[in-house]
Amino acid sequence: MAGLLRHLLQNIRLVSSFGKSHTKGAYSQKRHLASTTTTLYDWRAADEYVEISHGDAVMQFDYVWLRDTCRSAASYNPKTSQRILDTASIDLNIRPAQTKVTDGHLSLTWPDGHVTSYSLSWLAEHSYQVKTRTVLQNRVLWNRDTYDAAQVPSARWEEFMSSEAELRSFVQNFLLYGIAFVDGVPASVEATEAVSERVSIIRETLYGRMWSFTSDLSRGDTAYTTQALDRHTDTTYLHEPCGVQVFHCLQHDGTGGRTLLVDGFHAAHKVLEESPESFQVLCRVPIRHENIEAEGGHRNHLVGTGPVLSAHPWNRELYMIRYNNYDRAPIDTAPPEEVRRWYAAHRLLTARLRDPGNELWVKLTPGRVVFIDNWRVLHGRDSFTGLRRVCGCYLPRDDLLSTARALGLLA
Numbered sequence: 163m164a165g166l167l168r169h170l171l172q173n174i175r176l177v178s179s180f181g182k183s184h185t186k187g188a189y190s191q192k193r194h195l196a197s198t199t200t201t202l203y204d205w206r207a208a209d210e211y212v213e214i215s216h217g218d219a220v221m222q223f224d225y226v227w228l229r230d231t232c233r234s235a236a237s238y239n240p241k242t243s244q245r246i247l248d249t250a251s252i253d254l255n256i257r258p259a260q261t262k263v264t265d266g267h268l269s270l271t272w273p274d275g276h277v278t279s280y281s282l283s284w285l286a287e288h289s290y291q292v293k294t295r296t297v298l299q300n301r302v303l304w305n306r307d308t309y310d311a312a313q314v315p316s317a318r319w320e321e322f323m324s325s326e327a328e329l330r331s332f333v334q335n336f337l338l339y340g341i342a343f344v345d346g347v348p349a350s351v352e353a354t355e356a357v358s359e360r361v362s363i364i365r366e367t368l369y370g371r372m373w374s375f376t377s378d379l380s381r382g383d384t385a386y387t388t389q390a391l392d393r394h395t396d397t398t399y400l401h402e403p404c405g406v407q408v409f410h411c412l413q414h415d416g417t418g419g420r421t422l423l424v425d426g427f428h429a430a431h432k433v434l435e436e437s438p439e440s441f442q443v444l445c446r447v448p449i450r451h452e453n454i455e456a457e458g459g460h461r462n463h464l465v466g467t468g469p470v471l472s473a474h475p476w477n478r479e480l481y482m483i484r485y486n487n488y489d490r491a492p493i494d495t496a497p498p499e500e501v502r503r504w505y506a507a508h509r510l511l512t513a514r515l516r517d518p519g520n521e522l523w524v525k526l527t528p529g530r531v532v533f534i535d536n537w538r539v540l541h542g543r544d545s546f547t548g549l550r551r552v553c554g555c556y557l558p559r560d561d562l563l564s565t566a567r568a569l570g571l572l573a
């Protein structure tokens with residue numbers, strides 16, 4: 163997909179040097195052809211949009227969109243990367259007085275004389291037709307064997323804290339696999355906080371900013387016991403669940419307590435292959451999750467609603483799985499026949515999530531910090547004996563992605 167976009171942009175760039183100019187009235191259906199020795203592309207001004215075609219990509223740009231998106235100094239401030247133009251002031255029936263393509267640039271002269279110009283490659287990059295076939299984030303879906311075989315390296319604390327290259331490869335691995343490790347971290351809350359802050363700001367929740375928990379039932383949640391926890395994502399009871407979970411086991415004198423990791427997108431894709439209808443139901447039915455605490459000095463009643471699977475509507479790319487059977491509330495957000503379909507779809511997804519081949523078990527030890535994409539990878543744990551203390555925090559997903567983009571990564 164990314165390859166196709168690159169191919170498209172490269173070829174449109176070739177056209178830029180062609181330099182043939184076409185000037186015409188706005189409403190003609192006539193197609194304009196421009197060719198080089200290696201490529202052919204054409205454009206036409208239709209009634210409501212300009213259409214640019216290249217290869218099998220046919221891209222349409224609505225006139226209101228073309229006026230609204232104008233990057234001229236009067237319309238857009240490149241210093242702040244913010245729009246100046248008042249969108250509500252645009253005539254919704256606006257048509258350019260003149261449309262032409264010169265040197266690989268589309269320029270439109272509007273009835274008031276304002277000129278808007280776009281390079282064709284920029285337009286292609288921002289076209290719906292190209293976006294529908296481009297993924298936002300490259301991912302490697304994994305099961306235990308493929309994750310093991312990939313031999314993804316952990317970052318080293320010293321390098322991670324000082325080298326941008328080390329941080330970048332860590333973030334790249336996180337984006338690809340939804341999990342990434344840092345080794346050699348001092349076994350303290352402070353060092354865990356420093357590692358987390360290297361990646362993004364920390365997201366404070368009802369559990370605080372940095373947390374450190376053990377099996378003392380200090381909070382009304384199974385996490386604060388020695389019991390096993392089946393695979394789940396956290397904070398499903400927030401409308402926007404936390405994007406990332408950071409765990410650092412500071413101490414464990416006992417048995418059990420291994421961490422389970424499962425690629426939720428891998429399981430969801432299995433569901434899509436086996437039963438597209440089930441996948442659709444999981445994308446469609448809104449599900450509430452709750453966190454109710456009324457004891458121990460904590461008074462919380464959080465409710466979050468969202469489907470189990472969220473996919474971008476323009477390219478069907480999955481971006482979130484919300485799966486927590488402990489915190490799921492009674493389903494009263496869909497009619498009975500839909501509820502029946504939902505339970506069947508949930509059963510299929512659960513079966514794929516529970517496929518032993520999809521389970522990655524790791525024993526977290528002091529010094530080893532794991533970052534988990536809480537919108538993709540489910541976590542759980544074995545029951546355990548003895549004293550076990552785990553610290554960590556949550557990070558907002560947007561801020562991690564912002565860091566990734568600042569490091570030049572596709573996110």
Ligand SMILES: C[N+](C)(C)CCCC[C@H](N)C(=O)O
Nearest residue numbers: 369373375383385395396397
């Ligand atoms: C991580 N920490 C121990 C602080 C909180 C645990 C939260 C547990 C909750 N059921 C959820 O899934 O969100």
Ligand SMILES: O=C(O)CCC(=O)C(=O)O
Nearest residue numbers: 385391396421542543552
């Ligand atoms: O104890 C653990 O390793 C994880 C518990 C858990 O699921 C959580 O704290 O979110």
Ligand SMILES: [Fe+2]
Nearest residue numbers: 394395396541
């Ligand atoms: Fe959890």
